[in-house]
Amino acid sequence: MINLIHLCETLSNRWVDESDLHVPLNFLESFASRNYFEIRRKKKNDSMKIRLMKTKIPVHFISGSSKQRFCFMDIADLHIGHPDFDEEALRDRLKQAVERGVEAVFIAGDIFEGFLDEAPETMPYLQQIELAYSIFKDYKLTYYAINGNHDLTFEQLGLPNPIKRLEVLLRNDGIDFHFFDTYLMDFVICGVIKRVMHVERQDFNKKSIFAILKLKMFDEAGMLSNEFEGTSYPVRFFQVGHIHVNVQMYYSKRKVFISQPGSFIRADKVAERANFIFGKVIDQRVFMG
Numbered sequence: 328m329i330n331l332i333h334l335c336e337t338l339s340n341r342w343v344d345e346s347d348l349h350v351p352l353n354f355l356e357s358f359a360s361r362n363y364f365e366i367r368r369k370k371k372n373d374s375m376k377i378r379l380m381k382t383k384i385p386v387h388f389i390s391g392s393s394k395q396r397f398c399f400m401d402i403a404d405l406h407i408g409h410p411d412f413d414e415e416a417l418r419d420r421l422k423q424a425v426e427r428g429v430e431a432v433f434i435a436g437d438i439f440e441g442f443l444d445e446a447p448e449t450m451p452y453l454q455q456i457e458l459a460y461s462i463f464k465d466y467k468l469t470y471y472a473i474n475g476n477h478d479l480t481f482e483q484l485g486l487p488n489p490i491k492r493l494e495v496l497l498r499n500d501g502i503d504f505h506f507f508d509t510y511l512m513d514f515v516i517c518g519v520i521k522r523v524m525h526v527e528r529q530d531f532n533k534k535s536i537f538a539i540l541k542l543k544m545f546d547e548a549g550m551l552s553n554e555f556e557g558t559s560y561p562v563r564f565f566q567v568g569h570i571h572v573n574v575q576m577y578y579s580k581r582k583v584f585i586s587q588p589g590s591f592i593r594a595d596k597v598a599e600r601a602n603f604i605f606g607k608v609i610d611q612r613v614f615m616g
Contacts, residue, residue: 329483330476331358332510336527338379339364345375354483362509384513384522386555387471387505389431392518395609399431399516400424401602403525403568404590406477407462408440408455411593413600414462420601421466427603432468435568435588436475436510436525439489452481456489460496469503474510475525475568513553513562517608520553521564538567538585542578551581563613564604573599584613
């Protein structure tokens with residue numbers, strides 16, 4: 328199953344023959360447009376070449392500069408439906424979020440296991456959604472979720488995105504669940520940006536520092552700020568999924584806190600499967616704790 332997130336990022340770096348895409352072009356176009364890419368084409372040596380150009384990062388406004396305090400929880404890579412999914416650990420973290428008065432839970436992709444040919448024991452599509460619903464409905468929290476590559480495997484099979492279906496079920500039950508049909512999203516919180524991303528790389532080795540490498544790429548491209556309704560906000564938080572390693576770091580050059588929440592697959596043996604982020608913002612400076 329093609330990793331569409333990886334494919335889009337690859338196509339943003341170089342021209343590729345259309346015949347080498349291994350995915351229907353109309354499907355790629357749909358996915359790319361939802362993630363703010365434009366498709367460029369050129370003809371060379373009697374073949375059509377394709378490249379994607381990133382046009383923007385979408386922004387969702389949560390709280391303004393008049394609000395200084397923040398308290399949220401970062402999670403990612405739940406993989407609900409995986410035979411080794413740790414439901415008890417997820418419920419424990421959501422229960423802690425309620426007890427600690429967390430305002431929002433950010434989910435950086437891969438809520439679902441998806442469907443992979445090499446894992447026939449994976450739970451069927453509807454059962455994955457039913458299990459996710461049975462968990463989230465028990466915790467009155469506000470959730471913000473983006474796509475992961477595993478969530479998108481269902482779409483590649485012609486099925487509706489399972490996070491969309493989960494959102495409808497939870498909202499009907501009064502749970503404040505927000506799904507953003509993208510794998511990279513900026514949220515304005517207390518006058519600064521929290522960037523949430525399901526990173527695309529498949530060939531990384533240094534898992535514990537991969538997030539900071541990606542952050543440096545944003546820095547070099549001048550992409551550590553974003554504009555919402557005419558106001559520019561700096562990125563001060565960067566949360567990434569896909570890595571399955573729990574790490575918190577600080578990129579002092581640009582004053583950005585980095586959060587890799589780990590995963591909810593037992594075999595990953597992650598000591599902490601969520602990061603709780605508390606503090607305040609004063610003049611776009613973030614103070615943790």
